[in-house]
Amino acid sequence: MLYIFDLGNVIVDIDFRRVLGVWSNLSGVPLASLSASFSMGEAFHRHERGEISDEEFAVQLCNEMGIALSFEQFSAGWQAVFVGLRKDTLAIMERLRNAGHRVVVLSNTNRLHSTYWPEQYPEVRAAADAIYLSQEIGMRKPEPGIYQYVLRREAVTPDQTVFFDDSLENVEAARALGIEGVLVTDAATVPAYFS
Numbered sequence: 001m002l003y004i005f006d007l008g009n010v011i012v013d014i015d016f017r018r019v020l021g022v023w024s025n026l027s028g029v030p031l032a033s034l035s036a037s038f039s040m041g042e043a044f045h046r047h048e049r050g051e052i053s054d055e056e057f058a059v060q061l062c063n064e065m066g067i068a069l070s071f072e073q074f075s076a077g078w079q080a081v082f083v084g085l086r087k088d089t090l091a092i093m094e095r096l097r098n099a100g101h102r103v104v105v106l107s108n109t110n111r112l113h114s115t116y117w118p119e120q121y122p123e124v125r126a127a128a129d130a131i132y133l134s135q136e137i138g139m140r141k142p143e144p145g146i147y148q149y150v151l152r153r154e155a156v157t158p159d160q161t162v163f164f165d166d167s168l169e170n171v172e173a174a175r176a177l178g179i180e181g182v183l184v185t186d187a188a189t190v191p192a193y194f195s
Contacts, residue, residue: 001096001101001102001161001162002101002102002103002104002151002156002160002162003096003101003102003103003161003162003164004104004105004106004150004163004174005089005103005105005128005164005190006105006107006141006164006167006184007105007107007117008081008107008109008166010086010089010166010184010190011085011089011090011124011127012084012086012117013082013083013084013085013086013187014083015081015083018080019077019078019080019081020038020077021077022076022080023073023077026069026076026077027067027069029066033066034067037064037065037066038064039064043060043061043064044057044061045140047110047135048109048110048134048135048140049135049139049140050111050134050136053111054075054110054112055071057110058074058075078112079113082117082121085121085123085124088190088191089190090123090124090127092190092191093127094127097127097129102129102154103127103129104128104129104130104131104132104150104154105131105132106132106141106147106150106163107131107133108141109133109135110134111135114135130153130154132146132150134146137149141165141169141170142167142169142173142174143173144173144176144177147163147173148177151179157178158177158178158179159178161179162179162180163180163182164190164193165182165184166183166184168183171183
């Protein structure tokens with residue numbers, strides 16, 4: 001079997017409120033204003049596909065939110081999204097690999113984050129046979145092509161695959177291709193699936 005794990009809120013807890021908190025402190029713009037204007041819109045999606053640079057993304061997002069930050073300040077906030085590892089999920093990934101299954105990570109991410117989390121959380125790379133990142137593939141979930149890309153690379157069929165993600169849209173897109181999709185609602189979901 002192939003087991004595909006999303007990264008954020010599946011293997012690593014993330015919280016975008018922490019990002020906005022840092023930006024609020026650095027810019028002097030109230031947190032409520034940033035929360036109201038922050039969206040994962042077109043610039044966000046293009047950044048995750050690797051279509052625009054980190055610097056372009058920072059400029060576009062700051063413009064959208066009406067804040068003035070240096071690239072260094074923007075980056076400091078952007079990296080604050082990571083909270084900590086879900087050790088139970090990592091242990092399950094390692095157990096699956098030891099049992100002879102393929103275990104991979106499929107993440108909508110961006111260069112800023114992917115230069116940060118592998119150093120912060122080397123356990124993730126150690127627990128996976130392969131890591132597939134949206135900005136390297138040029139596609140992002142829930143686009144069907146990104147799932148098909150992973151299936152081709154892993155040489156498996158959808159019925160041999162289980163996919164864990166915290167986004168219902170991403171899970172439904174996988175299910176539409178015949179992949180067993182599991183919606184991860186909290187840290188107990190993955191351990192419960194394997195219990």
